[in-house]
Amino acid sequence: MLKRLLPLLLIVCLVACATQSPVSPDTSHEPDPSPSVEIIDWIPPSPKPSPSPKPPIVREPYVFDESLPMLRNPNATVEAQTVYNYLCSIYKTKTLTGQQESTWMSSPDYEMKYVDETTGRLPAIRGLDYINNDFEGVNERAIEWWEKGGLVSICWHWGSPPNGVGYDLSKVPIDVDEALTEGTELNIGMMEQLNRAAEALKELQDAGVPVLWRPFHEFDGGWFWWGADGAENFIALWQLMYDQFTNVHGLNNLIWVLGYADNVKSGWYPGDEYVDIAGADTYSKGIRKVTYSRLVEVFGDERPIAFHECGTIPDINQAHEEGALWSWFLTWHTNYIVDENDPEDLKEIYNSEYAVTFEQLPQFVT
Numbered sequence: 001m002l003k004r005l006l007p008l009l010l011i012v013c014l015v016a017c018a019t020q021s022p023v024s025p026d027t028s029h030e031p032d033p034s035p036s037v038e039i040i041d042w043i044p045p046s047p048k049p050s051p052s053p054k055p056p057i058v059r060e061p062y063v064f065d066e067s068l069p070m071l072r073n074p075n076a077t078v079e080a081q082t083v084y085n086y087l088c089s090i091y092k093t094k095t096l097t098g099q100q101e102s103t104w105m106s107s108p109d110y111e112m113k114y115v116d117e118t119t120g121r122l123p124a125i126r127g128l129d130y131i132n133n134d135f136e137g138v139n140e141r142a143i144e145w146w147e148k149g150g151l152v153s154i155c156w157h158w159g160s161p162p163n164g165v166g167y168d169l170s171k172v173p174i175d176v177d178e179a180l181t182e183g184t185e186l187n188i189g190m191m192e193q194l195n196r197a198a199e200a201l202k203e204l205q206d207a208g209v210p211v212l213w214r215p216f217h218e219f220d221g222g223w224f225w226w227g228a229d230g231a232e233n234f235i236a237l238w239q240l241m242y243d244q245f246t247n248v249h250g251l252n253n254l255i256w257v258l259g260y261a262d263n264v265k266s267g268w269y270p271g272d273e274y275v276d277i278a279g280a281d282t283y284s285k286g287i288r289k290v291t292y293s294r295l296v297e298v299f300g301d302e303r304p305i306a307f308h309e310c311g312t313i314p315d316i317n318q319a320h321e322e323g324a325l326w327s328w329f330l331t332w333h334t335n336y337i338v339d340e341n342d343p344e345d346l347k348e349i350y351n352s353e354y355a356v357t358f359e360q361l362p363q364f365v366t
Contacts, residue, residue, distance in 0.1 A: 059363035098125030098330035119350035122358035135200035162189020176229035221261035279306030
């Protein structure tokens with residue numbers, strides 16, 4: 001009897017197995033494809049980003065206009081003076097597109113590829129950050145971007161001296177009075193860190209790369225150590241860095257960009273002789289004409305004013321029509337560019353008559 005039932009049982013088992021739903025893989029531990037800006041776990045980027053620009057790009061040589069403002073540093077390199085002259089020449093008529101990179105996604109070109117795939121164009125300015133003491137990697141990517149024809153902006157989430165490294169430690173306050181007092185342990189530690197950054201920037205100067213240098217950003221917001229001790233000490237820090245970089249290290253490839261927070265508070269301006277471009281960071285939406293107008297009050301409008309950190313890109317058509325004449329915008333990385341900007345809006349902005357993209361930049365060095 002059992003022998004006769006075995007074939008029947010086998011058939012029943014086979015049918016049951018064939019009709020059973022497949023087991024779905026467990027994806028609960030897969031990484032979030034769009035980590036937030038607060039990520040502090042850092043993985044060194046790959047040695048070189050994959051090539052983004054689409055050759056051939058024909059660039060017209062830039063013609064220098066001697067009637068425009070010059071950099072505050074009379075010894076500025078030809079490359080830095082030429083880039084600054086160009087920025088002044090298009091100010092109030094065009095807005096450069098800019099994008100901050102991340103280094104922990106699939107490639108250091110993660111954001112550049114996203115912009116390219118979404119808009120058909122690349123940003124004119126690549127934003128980099130000496131955060132986590134990634135001096136070597138930042139310099140490598142900066143040199144590559146410049147040699148391909150793009151512009152380079154560098155900020156620095158400087159971890160609080162004497163030994164701080166990274167975003168979280170850039171928010172740890174220190175006694176800035178002590179840090180500014182020559183010979184103290186804190187001063188010695190701070191100067192060692194500052195001089196290390198100067199050495200990195202010197203490597204870029206030797207490579208012929210001009211830098212939109214944006215140190216101490218959002219200083220008047222008070223959340224980073226360089227602004228938490230008040231306006232007077234911030235101004236002293238800015239002037240110290242300018243003097244050390246320019247007069248001690250002979251850094252002449254820097255275009256000094258002063259980066260306020262959204263409210264642009266009074267009393268924080270270091271002085272005309274120390275600033276080439278002023279701007280503000282804000283993640284508030286819209287064209288931010290109030291912010292732009294406030295910058296004009298403290299800086300004037302004869303030199304470029306930049307929107308050098310944002311989440312949602314302002315509508316540059318509306319901005320130009322209503323008088324918020326941003327020299328450039330620089331969108332923050334990862335989820336800010338991917339999630340906070342509608343792809344159709346992004347495409348429209350990058351293809352606006354007011355936009356300057358990577359492909360439309362002139363040839364700065366002949």
